[in-house]
Amino acid sequence: MKAALEAHHLEILGGFHAEDDPALPKGARTLLLIGPSEPGFWPHFTAQPEWQDGQPDPMDRWSRRVIGRLACDLGAKALFPFGGPPYHPFYQWALRSGRAWASPVQLLVHETQGLFFSARGALALKERVELPAPGARPCDACAQPCADACPAGALTPAAYNVSECHSFLDSGAGEGCLSQGCAVRRACPVSQSYARMEVQSAYHMRQFHR
Numbered sequence: 528m529k530a531a532l533e534a535h536h537l538e539i540l541g542g543f544h545a546e547d548d549p550a551l552p553k554g555a556r557t558l559l560l561i562g563p564s565e566p567g568f569w570p571h572f573t574a575q576p577e578w579q580d581g582q583p584d585p586m587d588r589w590s591r592r593v594i595g596r597l598a599c600d601l602g603a604k605a606l607f608p609f610g611g612p613p614y615h616p617f618y619q620w621a622l623r624s625g626r627a628w629a630s631p632v633q634l635l636v637h638e639t640q641g642l643f644f645s646a647r648g649a650l651a652l653k654e655r656v657e658l659p660a661p662g663a664r665p666c667d668a669c670a671q672p673c674a675d676a677c678p679a680g681a682l683t684p685a686a687y688n689v690s691e692c693h694s695f696l697d698s699g700a701g702e703g704c705l706s707q708g709c710a711v712r713r714a715c716p717v718s719q720s721y722a723r724m725e726v727q728s729a730y731h732m733r734q735f736h737r
């Protein structure tokens with residue numbers, strides 16, 4: 528499965544075992560969270576037909592095609608973070624994986640991708656497959672720069688004020704967040720060690736703030 532994912536610049540972000548979980552398809556015994564693998568994800572994705580055709584939501588359409596096909600090949604079921612409400616509980620699933628945690632600002636922080644954690648889909652498998660051992664929450668040994676990195680004061684340990692974030696992005700002062708990605712997500716040393724390109728963050732910020 529690793530090789531099949533690598534061909535699409537995807538990787539397993541984490542997973543967990545389940546029995547009779549009502550949030551999962553009937554009979555699912557393992558849930559794997561799937562997300563971009565760096566370096567090279569953005570050049571790979573932008574060469575795909577969903578980006579090239581100029582139609583809306585290229586990332587979601589690509590995710591459905593690629594992760595949906597992987598699921599068919601594996602006899603599994605593909606689940607996606609978008610397409611709601613209602614939404615599949617990706618945040619809770621990430622916590623259950625033991626490889627992502629709630630950061631001081633509540634955004635998920637992943638063992639290797641930091642605050643740039645973002646799932647493109649999940650695979651619900653009928654088999655119980657081996658999973659890597661849970662990692663250690665990086666925040667416990669960190670000076671926590673994420674806590675006061677938001678220049679608008681919109682995302683802090685106290686709350687995420689979505690409308691304050693949008694107002695700041697509308698003012699000229701929000702240009703850094705729009706072109707390089709959310710300053711809170713960028714402040715994390717684990718995010719910085721992960722080779723995500725700014726142009727990819729800029730695309731997601733445009734989707735969030737359109």
Ligand code: B12
Pocket residue numbers: 607608609614615616617618619632633634635636641642643644645646647682687689692709731732735
């Ligand atoms: C709705 C939603 C939002 C809403 C949040 C509404 C709210 N807080 O009131 C809005 C549109 C604001 C949002 C924004 C973003 N989101 Co969002 N969002 C979702 C979505 C689709 C559903 C969450 C939900 O309602 N679940 C159902 C409820 C019952 O479960 P819950 O666990 O209680 O959900 C809560 C949290 O997920 C939280 N939440 C969701 N997004 C965010 C973002 C921030 C900054 C915070 C603090 C909390 C938060 O709010 C939910 C409701 O209280 C999930 C995908 C999914 N299927 O879960 C992604 C998801 C949680 N978001 C994600 C991302 C990447 C973002 C953005 C960073 C996107 C971007 N710009 O690149 C932005 C943040 C903007 C920024 N400053 O950069 C990622 C997780 C990122 C992370 N590291 O934690 C997810 C998992 C999607 C994915 N593809 O992986 N999001």
Ligand code: SF4
Pocket residue numbers: 630631636641642665666667669670671672673674714715716717
């Ligand atoms: S900056 Fe530090 S405290 Fe904040 S999410 Fe990253 S590791 Fe955790």
Ligand code: SF4
Pocket residue numbers: 676677678679680681682691692693695696704708709710711712
């Ligand atoms: S995008 Fe910018 S304004 Fe919005 S929460 Fe992140 S740092 Fe704050």
